[in-house]
Amino acid sequence: MAGDEIGNQSIGGMEDRTSWLSALSKPLTRLQTIVGITAGMLSVGGALFPLVGFGTIQTHGEFVGVVQDARSHRPIINAAVEIVTAQNAVVTTLLSMDDGRVRHRLKEGQYQVRVRYPRFIPEVRQVLIIPGQTAEVHLALSPRPLPPPPAKPVEKPGAVRRFFRNLGI
Numbered sequence: 001m002a003g004d005e006i007g008n009q010s011i012g013g014m015e016d017r018t019s020w021l022s023a024l025s026k027p028l029t030r031l032q033t034i035v036g037i038t039a040g041m042l043s044v045g046g047a048l049f050p051l052v053g054f055g056t057i058q059t060h061g062e063f064v065g066v067v068q069d070a071r072s073h074r075p076i077i078n079a080a081v082e083i084v085t086a087q088n089a090v091v092t093t094l095l096s097m098d099d100g101r102v103r104h105r106l107k108e109g110q111y112q113v114r115v116r117y118p119r120f121i122p123e124v125r126q127v128l129i130i131p132g133q134t135a136e137v138h139l140a141l142s143p144r145p146l147p148p149p150p151a152k153p154v155e156k157p158g159a160v161r162r163f164f165r166n167l168g169i
Contacts, residue, residue: 057131058131058132059107059108059131060105060106060108060131061105061106061108061129061130061131061132061133061134061135062103062104062105062106062129062133062135063083063102063103063104063105063106063111063113063127063129063134063135063137064101064102064103064134064135064136064137065081065094065096065101065102065103065113065115065136065137065139066099066100066101066136066137066138066139067079067081067096067100067101067102067115067117067139067141068100068138068139068140068141069120069140069141069143070140070141070142070143071142071143073140074100075096075098075099075100075101076096076100076120076141077096077097077098077100078095078096078117079095079096079100079115079116079117079120079139079141080093080094080095080116080117081093081094081095081096081102081113081114081115081139082094082114082115082116083104083106083111083112083113084111084112084114085109085110085111085112086109086110086111086112088112091104091106091111092104106129107129108129108130108131109128109129110126110127110128110129111126111127111128111129112124112125112126112127113125113126113127113137113139115139115141117141119143119144120141120142120143120144121141121142121143121144122141123139123140123141125137125139
């Protein structure tokens with residue numbers, strides 16, 4: 001009895017391996033073939049789709065401005081960033097956020113960016129927007145110089161001083 005049981009059992013899983021290999025050697029069914037080919041085409045097509053550029057043609061790019069203090073490189077909050085066209089038409093005016101950044105989608109073309117903030121010298125930059133790309137511009141504002149102290153008024157000598165000066169004293 002013990003010998004019969006040993007003969008029917010697989011030794012080291014040999015029977016399991018041979019049944020699995022025999023399943024692979026059988027011809028594929030038509031459904032399996034169609035599913036495999038479809039999956040392969042979708043994988044290749046999905047990988048090539050972004051490279052070929054199918055879909056919509058992009059006409060806009062993104063402008064990102066980073067407004068910061070030229071000395072400390074800290075962000076300047078609430079700076080007015082004005083974007084104008086080459087014909088000097090205002091496209092938009094933005095305020096810089098907590099990190100000093102502004103973002104705006106723009107049509108392809110050349111623009112002028114003007115930045116203003118109290119106590120700082122205004123900054124003007126040219127930027128070219130290319131469709132599908134981001135143009136990041138760092139706008140470093142320098143503090144305005146302090147005005148010179150007022151000059152001391154020159155006192156005209158009085159009559160008594162002129163008299164003694166004329167005497168040589």
